[in-house]
Amino acid sequence: MGNNIEDDVIDLTSSFTLVDQRGLANVIIDLVSEDSFNSSLQTKCVAKKHSQALTACIEKNSSGSQKKEEPRILKKFGDCPICMEELGKCPMSSTNCGHVFCSNCLEQSLKFEKRCPTCRKYLKGKLAYHPLYLSSD
Amino acid sequence: MANIAAKRIKREFKEVMKSEEVAGGDIKLELVNDCWTELQGEISGPPDTPYEGGTFLLEIKVPETYPFNPPKIRFMTKIWHPNVSSATGAICLDILKDQWAAALTLRTVLLSIQALLSAAEPNDPQDAVVAKQYKENHELFEMTAKHWTNIYAGGPTCICEFNQKVQRIQDMGIDEHQARVALSTYDWELERATEQLFC
Ligand SMILES: [Zn+2]
Ligand SMILES: [Zn+2]
Numbered sequence: 001m002g003n004n005i006e007d008d009v010i011d012l013t014s015s016f017t018l019v020d021q022r023g024l025a026n027v028i029i030d031l032v033s034e035d036s037f038n039s040s041l042q043t044k045c046v047a048k049k050h051s052q053a054l055t056a057c058i059e060k061n062s063s064g065s066q067k068k069e070e071p072r073i074l075k076k077f078g079d080c081p082i083c084m085e086e087l088g089k090c091p092m093s094s095t096n097c098g099h100v101f102c103s104n105c106l107e108q109s110l111k112f113e114k115r116c117p118t119c120r121k122y123l124k125g126k127l128a129y130h131p132l133y134l135s136s137d
Numbered sequence: 138m139a140n141i142a143a144k145r146i147k148r149e150f151k152e153v154m155k156s157e158e159v160a161g162g163d164i165k166l167e168l169v170n171d172c173w174t175e176l177q178g179e180i181s182g183p184p185d186t187p188y189e190g191g192t193f194l195l196e197i198k199v200p201e202t203y204p205f206n207p208p209k210i211r212f213m214t215k216i217w218h219p220n221v222s223s224a225t226g227a228i229c230l231d232i233l234k235d236q237w238a239a240a241l242t243l244r245t246v247l248l249s250i251q252a253l254l255s256a257a258e259p260n261d262p263q264d265a266v267v268a269k270q271y272k273e274n275h276e277l278f279e280m281t282a283k284h285w286t287n288i289y290a291g292g293p294t295c296i297c298e299f300n301q302k303v304q305r306i307q308d309m310g311i312d313e314h315q316a317r318v319a320l321s322t323y324d325w326e327l328e329r330a331t332e333q334l335f336c
Contacts, residue, residue, distance in 0.1 A: 081240035082204060083141055084148040099240075108141075109239050112205040117239035 080105055081118055092132045097121040103131060142203040146173045146243075153244045164247045166197075174199050178210070178247050182290065183255045187282035188216070191290030195250065196226075197243065207237035208246065215314075217278075217285040217321060219259040219268035224318075228253075229263035266322050274324060281321045288317070302327055306334065 077087040082105035093103040099118040101109070106129060109117045114124050123129065150166060150173075158164045165179035178195035182188025193216060198209040210233060212226035220229045232241060232249055262268030270278045284299045286292030302325060306316035311334055319330040 082145075084145055084152075105141075109205055112202070115238070117204075120236070120238050 082106070082109060088134065093129045094132050095121070095123055095129045096127060097123075100132060142199060142201060143173045145204055146176075146199055149242050149244065150176075152242070153247075156244055158244070158248065164244070164251065166243060166247070176243070177213075178243070178250075180247055180251045180254075182286060182292065183251060186255055187279045188218075188254050188286050188290070189292070190294075191286035191292040193254075193290055195247070204239040204241075207233050207241075208243065209233075210246065210250070215285060215289040217267055217282040218254065219257045219262045219264060219271045220253055221267075222263050223267060223321070224264075227263055229258075229261060270321075270324065277324055281325070285317075285321070299325060302330075306331060309334075 077092075077100065079085060080087050080092075080102045081099075082101055085102070087100060087102070091103040092100055093106050094100045095106070095116045095118075097116050097119055099116050101117065106117070110123065110128075114128075115122055150168070153159060153164070153166045156164075159166070163181055167177045167179075169175040169177050176197040176199070178197050180193050180195065182191035182193065192214070194213040196211050196213050200206050200209065211228060212221050215223065215226070217223055221227070228250065230249065230253055232238075232246065257271060259268040259271045267278070270281065280296060280299070283292065283294045284296045287294050287296065299320070302320055303313060303316045305327060306320065307313050309331070311319075315334070316330070319334050320327070323329040323333060
């Protein structure tokens, strides 16, 4: 188990942007809080290690190489967790839990289940999600 | 196959291939057909479990509606685990059912299945017989799981006593796997297993 956790964290840092890391961290925490999924202490412990490690990564990213990273993060919003294409190429929407997807992808997903595709928060009604506009649009 | 499903599986496949877990030999993913609807996964048995040293193959079927519905995954390698059917390889794992989220990926699913091998949920079993043994005779469960890992997944621990008992029943004209299932089910009591097979 120990190795897996380490590997996980390294991989997340290397292949996802900041936005995605937060998204994934949320997935992990939320799955654990669902009572049917591995309610054992061990898993909770794992989840904690995950989020601690991720926090550490995020802090390192934002303090260490701030000047280098900042323009890249502003330009790139990471990938849509549903189609895995870069966000910003198509119209985007944010759920009220703050998770961002292509508007099309999110709408398609909500036809299957009225929950956030990332954190599984129940989404219902007109305020469940809203479009996001970038200043360059 | 729907456009988004194929596109995403392709992206995921690339992602998995670059991952640390693949580099470390923890998980593997292979294509089974050209249209990206079927893949084969492989996970290694986690350390400090009866599955350690074993390699477990998984059948992965990607539905037309992926990623809005979960992939269909079952063990192809026979395994003795409370949350996996010893007969069909069906897996009882909530993220493969009602807790699926479109943002989950084949990589996270494979890692979750591997985690399930480390932390069984005997109170939410797929295989009631295995779960009962897990709870009531845990030491025997561990031995049985190690034995299955040795026989079917290439695990290192040979349990001679079990092999001999399987051979005894085979000598009576029973198929090897059938003999192993009966013995595993009846806590390796030769008489009860034989009785059940010939009743
Ligand atoms: Zn998308
Ligand atoms: Zn969400």
